[in-house]
Amino acid sequence: MLLQSAVSAASQLHPLSGTIAEWVWLLPILPLAGFVINGLLSLAGAHFGPSDPNTPAHDDAGHPHADRVVFVQGDPQITHVEADAEDDHHGVKRHRWAGAVSVVGPGVLILSFLLALGIWQAMVAANPTTPFLQTYFSWMPVGDLQINTAFQLDQLSMVMILVITGVGALIHVFSIGYMRDDPGYPRFFSYLNLFVFFMLVLVLGANYPVLFVGWEGVGLCSYLLIGFWFNDKANADAGKKAFIVNRVGDFGLLVAMFMLFANIGVLDFVGVSAKAVDLGAGSALVTTICLFMFLGCTGKSAQIPLYIWLPDAMAGPTPVSALIHAATMVTAGVYLIARSSFLFSLSPVASLTVAVVGAVTAIFAATIGLKQWDIKKVLAYSTISQLGYMFIGVGVGAYVSGMFHLVTHAFFKALLFLGSGSVIHAMHAAYHRTHSAEDAQDMRNMGGLKRYLPVTCVLMWIATLAISGIPPFSGFFSKDEILGSVFARAQGSTLASASWLGVPGSTLLYIVYGIGLAAAFLTAVYMTRMMLYTFHGPTRTGTEEEQALHEAPWIMTGPLVILAILTIAGGWLNLPEVLTDLVPLGPREVLAHWLDPVVGGSTTRIIAGAPAVPTSTEEALIATAVVIAVVGILFAILRLKPANLPRARDAVPEHGFEGVVAHKYYVDEGIDRVIVEPTYKVSRTFFWRIVDNGLIDGLLVNGSAALARAFGWMGSRLQTGNVGIYAWVLVVGVLAMLGALTLR
Amino acid sequence: MLAESLALTAALFIIGVIGVLIHRNAIIIFMCVELMLTAVNLTFVAFSRFYGPAGQVFVVFVMTVSAAEAAVGLAIIISIFRHRQTVDLKNINLLKG
16 A cells, blocks of 8 residues: 655645545556556467467458457447458457456546546535645655655646546547457557556656656657557557657756756755746746756657657557547647746746747648648648647747647547548458558548548548637637737737847747748648548549448447537637627636646746737637638638549659658658768767777677686696696795795 | 704705605605605604604604505506506696696
């Protein structure tokens, strides 16, 4: 049993102590237990699977999969069609313990979510103004460095917990259907559970080191899940790429932690927020710390320059893309900045950097999204772009808006990814029918799918309208609030009066606002493009294949429906004051009031008495954003002709600027040329041949062996075997000792 | 009187040592070792003449041990001779490293 002792900042009892919030430790423990159980089942039932190098060759020779047991009962259609429809390219024998895993895997998440709801209720009732701290044991008591394994429950972590466990549970349920016939089924769920465990540790940690444990843990799970089908080298490489790129960012976060400890001697959030002012507002020191921390965020949250891993991460199963690479893990950077708002609000320069990088990433990724053909790649670049929006939000000190967009994005992006999973599921079934080698994720092979997947089509349109910013869907409110905050802070705030690389902050914020609008336009265009090419126009899949296209089973569409409801209703989390006349329903700015105890002070510090934007201006801004989104959608509908689109195998490569965009601005190639290849070259010539072969193997390993052999050879020369010599040596020795004793 | 006795025994001992060092014949070396033992015995006797009878006791012990050593040593030499048809130590270097 964990040693529990409530440590309150003040000596009096925290309002949450004695309530269900005491059980906060159970939140991460439940998924951890799921990981252990599923992992053991995976080992117990191990047979031919991706982890077995002796897997029989691909089973696409067309054997009837008669040995497969259908787990989902009461849905006979799954039996024949779906069984072939899996996204796996490997053996197809269903796992022995799949039934138990289907209960345990999503079950622990649902329990966790229910517990989170209970804690949330307690928190609503208690309305604490200080974080609820639970210290379990001392982790690193080294001199001045006192780090406890402690959890911190406040309004910010509560929001994250609800998103992680709620969206996570839905995605787990979806995975039951999506991964049904994968031989690595228990392994998949154990990794997913482990991921949720680390993510909860990340958002619950009461100090930077505990957060860092979760931070690294989710990176590990991301690696494991991207490379889930590691028999394919491309997938394994994508996993490694994600891991290595993230290491670069983690280095930044580590340096930031070291600098914090060196300068103020504490690492827990309460302590740092109390002492942050000692670093000096606007000082070079606090700016450096924030920038290093932001480097960590660019890695985890896929911002320029470290975004390159996220598109490749689409190599993982689609639920992974939804859970990790859209809804939760990649938002860790946004969470970290909101959590460290007491630092970032002290440094206008760092905050402006965050906003500028976010804006550039938003527009950069959006343009790439325009020319992608892989449905998941479009969503990947869309995710990067939307994360850019969140960073604009937290960069300009609108921490609530950033978190708001994080939450709504979790809803609609999970919906989009799971919807694309449903599409891919159907496409796989279609191509499996004819054993075609066509790409099941290429939109040029889709088209007209609304006839076969009507539910998915409607639900994904809802998410598309939300991400484009069409009212009353959630994305409209959150995106608009970010842009509105940027506009509002361009006059009179601390950011406006600061200067960034010689550019006045005010000008910069107007530029960021403009870029944000442009990115909103592009978002509407590429999302509509994706929907048009996927669901509308003629079907390009192939005549025979079309017959296997079908809607996904209820276990997959069910979570989609719930996510769609959240996507529609999510905006009500934080209705803006200004729209009182237009949307007369519901309370205003719920999330802003909710998060006020955590980020309110920092937000005020950044605003610094900037005048409020007049209501008329604000309404004009909102109108502009809506018009831009509508124009974007109409532009795409009028401009794009799905009817004229050739199939993937008939497609001609793009030329000119279009080609550059289609090749993602050759960023990957550039990084290969500038960083990867020189690294290889230096490693081969210098580190391998000279350092490893020459110095380590040659001098140290073989050298010490040669030295020992040389001494041995010299010693053996003394052993002539001739008794006469021994006698001489003996006598000389005795004489020498006698002489030494005598002359002493 | 003691000094002369010790000088004599030292001379005998050194002759033995030199014999061991310069000869290659195992029998002769063996005899030189016996000579060294005898020199030591003589020293004990000389000392007991001046300092009491304890030296005499040692002499008896040494003679006993040297008799045993002579038996073992000669047996080894005979055994070597049977193997190698020689007792020249130059040729006996099986323990060479």
